[in-house]
Amino acid sequence: MDKLLIQGGVPLKGEVAMSGAKNAALPILCAALLTAEPLDLMNVPHLNDISTMLRLLGEMGVTVRMDEADGLSLDASGLNNPVASYEMVKTMRASILVLGPLLARCGEARVSLPGGCAIGARPVDQHIKGLQAMGAEVTVEQGYVHAKARRLKGARICTDMVTVTGTENLMMAACLADGETIIENAAREPEVVDLANCLIAMGAQISGAGTDVIRIRGVDRLHGAAHAVMPDRIETGTYLCAAAVTGGDVRLLKTSAAYLDTVVDKLMDAGCDITVERDAIRLVAPPRLKAVSLRTAPYPAFPTDMQAQFMALNCIAEGVATIRETIFENRFMHVNELMRLGANIQIEGNNAVVRGVDHLEGATVMATDLRASASLVIGGLVARGETLIDRIYHLDRGYERIEEKLARLGASVRRVR
Ligand code: UD1
DSSP states (O other), rough: OOEEEOOOOOEEEEEEEBBOOHHHHHHHHHHHGOOSOOEEEEEOOOOHHHHHHHHHHHHOOOOEEEOOSSSEEOOOOOOOOOOEEEETTTTTGGGGGGHHHHHHSSEEEEEEOOBBBTOOOOOEEEEEEHHHHHHHEEETTTTEEEEEEESSSSEEEEOSSSOOHHHHHHHHHHHBBBBBEEEEEEOOOOOHHHHHHHHTTTTTTEBBBSSSSSEEEOOOOOOOOEEOOOOOOHHHHHHHHHHHHHTEEEEEEEEESSSSSHHHHHHHHOEEEEOOSEEEEEEOOOOOOOOEEEOOOOOOSGGGGGGHHHHHHHHHHHEEEEEEOOOOOOOOTTTHHHHHOOOEEEEETTTEEEOOSSBBOOOOEEEEHHHHHHHHHHHHHHHHEEEEEEEEEHHHSSSHHHHHHHHHHHHHEEEEE
16 A cells, blocks of 8 residues: 655745646536536546546446546446446445436436545435435345436425535536526535536526526436536645644645635734635745634635644644534544644534644654644655655545655655555
């Protein structure tokens, strides 16, 4: 299993380009299931989660053509097997995103239940409830969701909580339904908007994406389209944190601060100097960061996917920060590992109290989930001496060529096998 070896203490400096957003690309790949015509995508990140999704779509009869850069063409004209097996779904929860499009296009779908994952139980009851409201017959047997509907019908759906993939699944299903669907309490995440823009390019009639009420007027068929995936706001935020903790000065290219307001605000509160350009962000770190408290919540509030990285930042900041996680019940697994680097953190329920220390010391630590891994990289970059991060397959799920990008900014990072 690959590990990452980091020699800490080097301020990050220079420029590096950000990749396309994983969490936008995954649902957009599934949107290809909705049409028999080719969907051409650009700015698709090279990530293990993307390869998994492409393998899953391939098993269903979708053909994939890749160009040498970051373009992909998906052709679901031969879609013949509306099934997502446990073997595929267990490695990536986002596989549940095939459920809505398969049901809408094939009238039937069999998708393995994703089950629990490290950061929380993460049920899919809202996805199922929404499809039932649209007239689907849904049974759950032997760990599989089996959904059937000759044609879905438009419905008014109000989800019990804000769910990102739930909103995306229902929005995709509604595109081919008979009549109008209204999704209330919809997720407002920019990735939902990117998916909606791709669907609109494919001929879908969607309004309100980016607000908490999305209206979709169903059409008989969707057609092919070309779409460029939005930049990854979480990758961008992660590199900004890495630059901040190391006392760096970086310019991140091919990205946008438009969806990073809360993250940029917190970094400025921590004392960073940030300049926003059209397609780039520059961060200059202060001599010592100040502690910043935060509370995660659905967009536009502070993203849960940036919580671990800010925890790492607060470990070496001046003062005390309180971090409150409100989305997932078990998303503090990085805390014990950061403490192995010398951090001072106390957990009380879903609050973590971080008391900044002067410095961290390198150690061997273990990645437990995707964003927890990112916080350990940040910890390793600022720690004195060597940090060895085990189980970095989690990182490879969501950060494209992370050691190369960090090396471009001057970090001493090496992958060891
Ligand atoms: C997506 C993101 C993930 C991010 C999360 C929250 C993708 C591929 N993943 O995950 O990176 O951390 O949003 O911003 O986009 N819930 C239910 N029942 C459901 C659905 C959700 O109880 O049917 C609960 C979840 O357990 C969680 C909360 O709702 O506590 C929010 O989850 P949700 O927004 O659905 O997360 P994902 O879409 O899985």
